[in-house]
Amino acid sequence: MIYVASDLHGCLEDWLLLLDRIHFGEQDTMFVLGDCVDYGPEPIDLLHDLMERPNVFPVLGNHELRFARCARKIPPQATLETLPELLDADGKALLAQWLSDGGQNTLRQYLALNEEEREAILDYIGEMTLYVEAEADGVSFVLTHAGLDHFDPSRPLDDYAPEDFLSANPTPGTEYFEDRTVIVGHTPTFRLEGGTPGKILDDGAVIYIDCGAAHPQDGGCIGCLRLDDFAEFYP
Numbered sequence: 001m002i003y004v005a006s007d008l009h010g011c012l013e014d015w016l017l018l019l020d021r022i023h024f025g026e027q028d029t030m031f032v033l034g035d036c037v038d039y040g041p042e043p044i045d046l047l048h049d050l051m052e053r054p055n056v057f058p059v060l061g062n063h064e065l066r067f068a069r070c071a072r073k074i075p076p077q078a079t080l081e082t083l084p085e086l087l088d089a090d091g092k093a094l095l096a097q098w099l100s101d102g103g104q105n106t107l108r109q110y111l112a113l114n115e116e117e118r119e120a121i122l123d124y125i126g127e128m129t130l131y132v133e134a135e136a137d138g139v140s141f142v143l144t145h146a147g148l149d150h151f152d153p154s155r156p157l158d159d160y161a162p163e164d165f166l167s168a169n170p171t172p173g174t175e176y177f178e179d180r181t182v183i184v185g186h187t188p189t190f191r192l193e194g195g196t197p198g199k200i201l202d203d204g205a206v207i208y209i210d211c212g213a214a215h216p217q218d219g220g221c222i223g224c225l226r227l228d229d230f231a232e233f234y235p
Contacts, residue, residue, distance in 0.1 A: 002136045002227040004143060006033035006185025007061070009214040010040025010105060012049060014222050017235035022224065026055060031132055033185040034061020034145035034166075039102035039214035044109035044121065051124050060128035061145045061185070062166045067106055068125045070094040076115045080108060102214065130165040131157055133180075136227035140179060146186035147206070151176060172203040181207060188212035188220055200225055200232050 003022060008015050024030065036050065036058065037043040050056050058064075073091035074083065087095060099107065110118060131144040142148075147168030148160060153176070169186070172193050176182045182205070189195035189208050197219030201208040211234070212220020224233040 001028045002134060003028065003030045003224055003233075004033065004183055004209060004227060005030065005222055005224040006145070007035040007188075007210040007213055008032060008040070008046060008222060009035055009038055009063075009102070010043030010046055011213045011222060012040075012042040012046040014213060014235040015046060015049070018222050018224055018233060021235060022226070022233050028055060030056045031134065031143050032056060032058045033143055033183070033209065034059050034128075035063040035185060035210075035214075036061070037067050037103075037106045038063045038098075039105070041105060042109075043106040044113070047121055047124065051120070057132065058124075058128050059132060059143060059145055060125070060130055060162075060166070063102070064125045064128060065162075065166060066094070066098050066101070067103065067110075068122055070098045070103075070107075071110060071118070071122055074111075076118070078111060080111050083111070130160075130162055133157070134227065137229070139181060139227070141227060142177065142180050142182045144182070144184060146170075147174070147182065147184045148176060153177060170206050172201065172206070172208075175205045181205070183207045183209060183225065185210035188215055188218075189223075190215075190218055190220065198234065199223065202230075 075086050078086050134141045144165045147170040149164040149168040188210050189201040190197040195201045198221045200223045209223050211223030213222045
C-alpha cells in the first residue's frame, strides 16, 4: 500500500501511533510531504525515526530548508548559550526568523547532537526531493509540500524553482493537471475554505493533507491518505 502524510512537525508520538493504526510494514511505502521539524516536542527524534525507515520517503518542506540553512552557519562547538556570539549578522537574522516560526525545539535538540550526528541530519535533509510522481490503482499523483507556484501545465516539473514547490498556497478550486491529482501539505486544512480541523480536504483536483499537527489547540492532528483507495487515517 502507498500512503502519504505531511507536516508532522515533531509530533513523534502521534507519528508512531499513526504507523500502528495503518499497520505500516516493510511491504508498504510512505511519502511524507515536508515540515517534519519545528513546533512539536521531538523534531530531531522524529527525523531519526524517518532516517531509519527505508520505505519512508521525505519531500522537502520550507521548515526543513530554513533549518538546514541556519544550521549550516552554526559552528561545531556552538551550544545554546554560546550560539548568539558565534554567528555573523546574516546567521543571526536567519536564526531569529527560524525561532519566530517554531524552531526552538529543533534548535535545542540539534545542538545536543555531536558533530557527526549533526552532519547526518543535514545530509538527510539535503537528499530530500522537491516532488514525487506516484501512481496507485491507475490514478497518477504529484506529491509536493506546498503545491506549484507559477504553474504552467506544459512546463516539466524539473523546470520549477525550489521556491515554487515550497511557497505555493493553492486554495480549494485550484486546478493543476487534467490527468494527475496533486497532493499538498503546508497549509492546515482548518484554514482553508470548506476545511475541517484535523481532517483531510479533497476538492477533486487538489488534496490537502496538512491536518494541523502543529496546532493541537485548534483540533489539529496528523492526517494520512492511502492512495490505493483514498482511505483516510488519523492517530
